[in-house]
Every structure is written in C-alpha cells, then in structure tokens.
Amino acid sequence: MVGQPSYPPRHGLPATRGRRAGAAVSDTEPVPDAVSAIDAAIEAARSDLIALSHSLHAEPELAFVEFRSAAKLVDLLRGRGFEVRTPVADLATAFVADYGSGELIIGLCAEYDALPGIGHACGHNIIAAAAVGAGIGLAAVADQLGITVRVLGTPAEESGGGKVLMLERGAFAGIAAALMVHPGPFDVVAPVSLALADLAITFTGQEAHASAAPEFGRNAGDAATIAQVAIGLLRQHLAPGQQLHGIVADGGRAPNIVPGQAELLYYLRAPSTAALDDLLDRATTCFLAGAVGAGCTHEIRSVSPTYRELVPDPILAQVYREQIGSLGRRPLAPDVERSRPLGSTDMGNITTVIPGIHPIIGIDTDGAVTHQPEFAVAAIGPSADRAVIDGARALARTVAQVAADPGQRDRLLAEAAERAG
Template identity: 55%
Template sequence: MPTATSRVEDAVNRRRGDLVELSHAIHAEPELAFAEHRSCAKTQSLVAEHGFEITTAPGGLDTAFRADFGSGPLVVGVCAEYDALPGIGHACGHNIIAASAVGTALALAEVADELGLTVVLLGTPAEEAGGGKVLLLNAGTFDDIAATVMLHPGPLDIAAARSLALSQVAVEYLGKEAHAAVAPFNGVNAADAITVAQVAIGLLRQQMAPGHMAHGIVTDGGQATNVIPARAEMHYTMRANDAASLRDLERRMTDCFLAGAVASGCDYQVSETEPAYHELTPDRWLAETFRAEMVRVGRSPVSAELEAALPLGSTDMGNVTQVMPGIHPIVGIDAGGASVHQPAFARAAAGPSADAAVVEGAIMLARTVVALAQEPAERDRVLELQARRAS
C-alpha cells in the first residue's frame, strides 16, 4: 500500500493542471490589499468542490476565508496569500503562494483521516499592506491550530527563512496657509517640517544599529507653489531584527518626527497605519524537514549560516510564528536575476519555473505536514503547545 507521503505527492501531481491554472488566473487579475475579491473566490473554489467546509469572512475580513477538512486532533493550517502590489501586480508572487497552499490542502485531505489531521486552508488577505494574519490572529481564527505552514517564491531556495520586525506610521504636520510671495511670514510651512524630519532621519542613519532600516515617502507636500502648505504628510516604514530592537528604532525615529514640528512651528501627529509585523521565527524541526524535502526534489537550499545572515523583508506570518510552530520557506524561481517587488519578477511569477514552484512547493509542504503527523514526539510537542495556548 502506498505510504502517506507518496500519496500526497501523487495527489498534487494529479492536480498539476488545476493548480497552475489557478496560479495564472490570480496572476492575470491582480488585486490590492483588502480588495482581493476575485482572488479570494478563486482560491477557495477548488477546495469547496472537494468537500472542505468554508467559513467566509472570518474576523470580519471580507476577503479572508477558512476552509476545514477532517476531524483529527492535530489541526494544521496552510496559509494562502493573494494580494498584489500597486502598479506592478504580482511582483511578490502571491499567486504562487495561493496555488501551492491549495495543492497542499487538497493533498493532505486525502490522508487526513488516517493521520488524525484536520486540514485548515486559510485565505489571508493584505500581507503587503494591512496585516491580514495579525487581524485574523486577534480575531481567534488561528486559536485551534497547532502549526501553520506556507511558502513564498523568491530568487533562492531558503528552508528556514527569517524576516525583520516592521512597523509603519503616517506622520501629519499642520501649519498655516499664507501667500508664498505676498506674506510668507504669516505662514507656518508644514512641508518644511517634513524636510527637517527627513534630514534628521538621514543623519540618524550613521548611528542606526545593525538590522535597523527606515524608508518613507511624502504623500502630501502641498497643492500650489504660491501657497505656504498648511498640511503635509509622510509615511515611514521601520524595520529591525526583532520586536525589541524595533521599539528602540521607533523611539529614535519619533524624535526625528518631533524635530520637524519643533523647527517649523507645526503641530504634528504620528499614527500607526497597520498592525506591526513581528520577526519570522521558523520552527526548527519543520524547517529542517522542509530542507530535506528541497534536497529530495533536486533543489539546493542555502546553508543555515547564510539563512541566519539573510533576513528577508517583513511578513505578517512572523506574528503567526511567534504564537505557534510554523514555517515560511522561500522556493526559488528563475526571474533572470530580478528579486521580489520588481516588474521582471512579476512576469516570472507566471512562467515555467513559477509553475514548478507551485507543484513542488505543494508537494514539499504536504510531505512536511505528513512527517509531523507521523513523528510521535513532534506531534505531541505541537499539540502540547497548542493546549497551553488554549488553557
């Protein structure tokens, strides 16, 4: 009789055409955070046809869903992302994430009863902006889940991918209008406040700790050159190796924002634009099991030493891995040297290597979950951690 690992691999291969078609369909109609209505519907359609119980809009998020199959005590989540980027579409390859997650869930459903599994496919919107997984965590959507897996495309194969903690803010300055030529001395220039703040941030960079990053844009700098602007706004993203270090960077950046207000005479307000993202902390056993799967299918994951030195951007999956065992490996695609968030990567995300990543990624994730279910010590470990969370 075929083993559970071989059966999930066969299940993915049988559905190769459907999975690739799903990836291409999502890629062809990119949708932004919290507006992924077509992508959300496409992602859940295949599992709905195969007996998954669909819960729409968990946590009150219209473009989220939860699809359950089985009744086993080991509840494993598989995250699907499907939001795109403004202007450059699926340059982060979330179409690949969604299709591989569907393939993983469908394959695991075929062995759920014999392995004592409940398979949960989670449609998680707004990873690029908005923190969909954080909102779902806070709403209790993950409460009964013992471990969560997903993958992400990139230029390299990385089994134990790590990420940076992140927070994003809007900084608004309020001054006073005046005619820029007739009576500029009657104005309080909000755009000047932004200039001072950005100069302060630029000078701060020399003293930033390793791993600290700050990058921002001006979203409002005035409406006419001959009017002293009474309002100006900028958005800034701050990143650090972990949440504790991020708090230190936020404190120093807040002083730079204040400097702009003091120097210009403006009032100001700093507001968080979305939930903070924590650092990605992959579960060691799951990551090493996935690494072995990468090697088995002929991939060459980077070394553990390089992984530790290569944190990759930021993701709300980091928040999930702070709560439960989870992994977010990177599966490499050929983008001609381009990396994520570049137009060339968007084009590659519907190419032959992306299609291979969908299929191989689903196989590797499914086989990793099967290994977890069949290894008594690891199964007991994640179940015990979930029981502690629930108590």
C-alpha cells in the first residue's frame, strides 16, 4: 500500500458500493470442522510460510522485475499441489495458482514488490506469505466447501498497477471474491484508501551556456519550479481529502548549462475517482502554467494506471472482523477506521468490481510507519511472523464461513455470473 495509517479523528465516511449485500452471516460458526482443518494445514506449513516471508525480505525486488520473489511463491504452491500458470496477463512476474474444482472461485492476492532503497518497508513479504498460507489452508477444505482456491501473484503494487493490468486482461475473470491482508501498526478491518493518479511531467526547453549566452536558453528547470509554486498555492484551495505530493526527478545536468529538460513525478490523491478527476484538472493547469511561464513545452504521462478507492464488501469485512477477533486481535472500531485514509492501493480497482477486502494486520513497529527503514526491520520480527500466520488463518476462515452460508454463497455466485454475462 502506498501510504501509512495514523488515526486522529477526522471527517467523512467512505462511499459504499451499490451491491446486493444479502443477509448478515450468522455469528455462530457454521463450519467448525473446516476451521479446524484450515488451522491445522496452516500450522503444518508454518515453517515454510515464515521462511518464505524472510526469504522475500532478504532479496527485495522492484515492480515488474520480481522474478526471484514470484518463483519462490510458485515453488511453494506447486509443492502443495496447486496448478500454476505463469506468466499471465502479459506480465512476466504474475501468476495464477489453482487448487480444487468448486464453482465458487475465491481469489487471494499476493503482493511481493519492494520499495526503491528501503526494501520491504511496506511489508509485502508478509502479504505474500499470508496469501500463500490462506491458500494452503483453504486447499485442505476445498472439496468440503465446494470452492476453487486461486492464489494470484500480483506484481507492481507500489508503482505500476499490476492488479489493474491483470483485471483489464482477464486474470480476475470468474473470481467471486478477492481477499488479501496488509501489515501496518494497527489492525484495521475495512480501511479507507484514496484514488491515485501517478504522473510524470516532462518540461522541454533549450540548452544554452548559462553565462555566455543565457538569452538563447529556455529553462526547463524554471518551468518545473513555476509549476511547483503553482501546486503549492493550489494546496490551500483543495477539497477535503485531496492531496498532491511530488519530487524533482530531473532538474538539469550542470549549473553552467541552461536545463533543456526537467521532470517532475507527482502523486495526486482524492477520496473518490470523481474527486481525483477534479484534482487532475486543476493540477494539469499548474503544470501548463510552468511551461508557459518559462517558454517551454511540456508533456504529462501516466506512470501507472489510476488506482481507485477501496470499497470493502461489508459482509466479508464483518466476518473477517469476527475471525481476527477470535485470534486475540483487537481491530480499530469502525468509526475510527473510517476517520483517516491509509494511502492508495491497486486493490481498490478490484474491490470496485469484485466483492473483496483489504484489511490491515498489526505488527509491532516501535513507532515506525510504512515506507520507513525501521518498518522494513519490523517486517521480519516476531510480530511479523505472527501476522503471517494470523493473517492466513483469518482470511481462510472468512472464506470458509461465507462459502458455507447458503445466502452469501448464492450472492457471490450470482454476482460472478452477472459480471461474466
């Protein structure tokens, strides 16, 4: 996830999807035998799952080049009887691993890309190991529950939108529900995220000698500066929840050369896709102002597909809250978790199409937040190892309870058929 949770009271409730939610799942556990089998299978795989998490952490790989990381997941899943297809969706480091033949297809999303310079400071090693663990747990009861367990290797969440590309290219076709779990300093069941646009803005001017012939130059660095000033002034007039933040990726080559090219990298975020579109319109005017003011031209391109906001399925979230609580965890109350967004994730695009959840599972970070080096250290500590196992158990138990509930099973199957049609 691109972002970090902290929870002072704030405004707003997230939008809800107009999906047929159906009746709530009973609080009484309907599949005790399945739960016991799930827990036993995950416990039997504990050492392999923890080793996977640590191995991914030791060899971090960036978006779309996670070859070693994907291979580690594939090898473990194949060894547990999953049928694996890779690559998929024209992505070299994406895969799909299936177990079972039930009509209800459940997707478990595994992320495994790292961050530049600070490795797994977002804890994707935990995400991947928990997804594999949940898959192993559900494989033990796939026939009993009448499900197909599908673990999806989804590259490039930090930048690149791997899930968006996989969704557009059919890798999520037929899936009735999609689940994953992400580490953070707190347990959060139904986090709020922001829609995100990932942009590169290139300004083009004219090089010249900065001392002998400056009048012949058109300073692309100045264009970037003007644009940044305009963005800074725009911030005071943003709607609640809208955000802009960026860096100078290229500001010139030498002080005595008028920069002929400069580049900004910016993230634009907003509580909804509609609010993001509004922000994009306003921000692009600021980039244009920089180019015009410095006598340059400019080009704006999308680095990643647009990330949509998370829309957690209320029933899946309710059941996950019960299951994570039964493991001794105490997630934030719903009114608190709705009070502040956590950043952005391409899982949002999945949840706007397919019933899904993206809960946060807490680890001990000693005050560190995601995208800090200290969080990367925490991501292989004892609490991180516990999060792998607890996350796998909670996800798998959630699927088992929903799959065994006739009303919810029918709902998920009906919606999957409607999407297919």
